Amino acid sequence: MTDTPTRQRRLLLARLRALPLWSVLATGTLVGGLIGGSYGALTPSTYTATSYVIAVPTGKSTPDAALGFAQAYGRVATQLAVLGDAQVWAGVPVRTLQRSVRTATSPDAPMVAVSATSSRPGLAVDMANAVTRALTRHADDSNDNTHVRLVQFSRAVEPSEPTSASPAVTGLVGASAGGLLCGLALLARPRKSGEGDDPAPAPSVPGPAAAADVRGQR
Structure with a gap:
């Protein structure tokens, strides 16, 4: 059985x-x-490459305005309008860029960091530099309205160690x-019955004196 x-x-x-x-x-x-x-x-090991661009005010702008536009460009960098141009230079589809590219900005400096992650170090470099190039061109197209230019501060280099x-x-x-x-x-395991419980008090048995008192009360 x-x-x-x-x-x-x-x-x-x-x-x-x-x-x-x-x-x-x-x-x-x-x-x-x-x-x-x-x-x-x-x-598989992954590698991350990072490039940097900096927002520079023109004669009709101020450093505070450049700092604000740097925050805006950090959000725009991962949008389809920028990635659509970057895919040509990176040689990968837009979906790959959307999964692999991240941006970061600083509240104190008008700088945008563009990071790309890939299992191939060279591809990570190409994607980061391609997005930076596309973002800079979009900033140049709107320079007459924003009065702020994006200048490449540092190109991405091939990482030597995986991240x-x-x-x-x-x-x-x-x-x-x-x-x-x-x-x-x-x-959280269930305890055995009686484990950890206080021992029950022994029943009290009336002694001879107590028994005599009971008979005397009767």
Whole structure:
């Protein structure tokens, strides 16, 4: 007669409860480390290249206006109007640019950072420089209205090291997560009946003196 699934689960839980606590934590940490390390080893490395442009006021503008337009150009850089032109120089579709390109601005400096991420270092450089070039051309087209020019401050260079996490880092993260989850599971596990409960007080039995008093009261 084969065991039912319910009975099998009960037997498994009973065996797990019989294991020492340290062994459960060690197993969870080991499994989590193996999963995290495998993820880091199987996931392709990614590289990030960054180029910079700076907003420069013309004779009819002010530095404060340049700072404000730098914030605006940082948001415009990832829009379809700019990426549509950048795809020609980058040699990739617009969707790839939308997934791979990010911008950042500073509240204190009129500068825009354009970063591109790819599994190929050279492609990351091409995408960052292409978006910067397209953004600069769009700024030049509206220079008569904004009175602010975008000037290339620094071109993107090919990164020498990946920006993605190494297998050692992902392994440590997985081991920490596995140990933490097992610890939480042990804290939330159902306790055995009577475990941790205060012992029930023993029933009081009247002694000889108490029994004599009771008979005297009668």
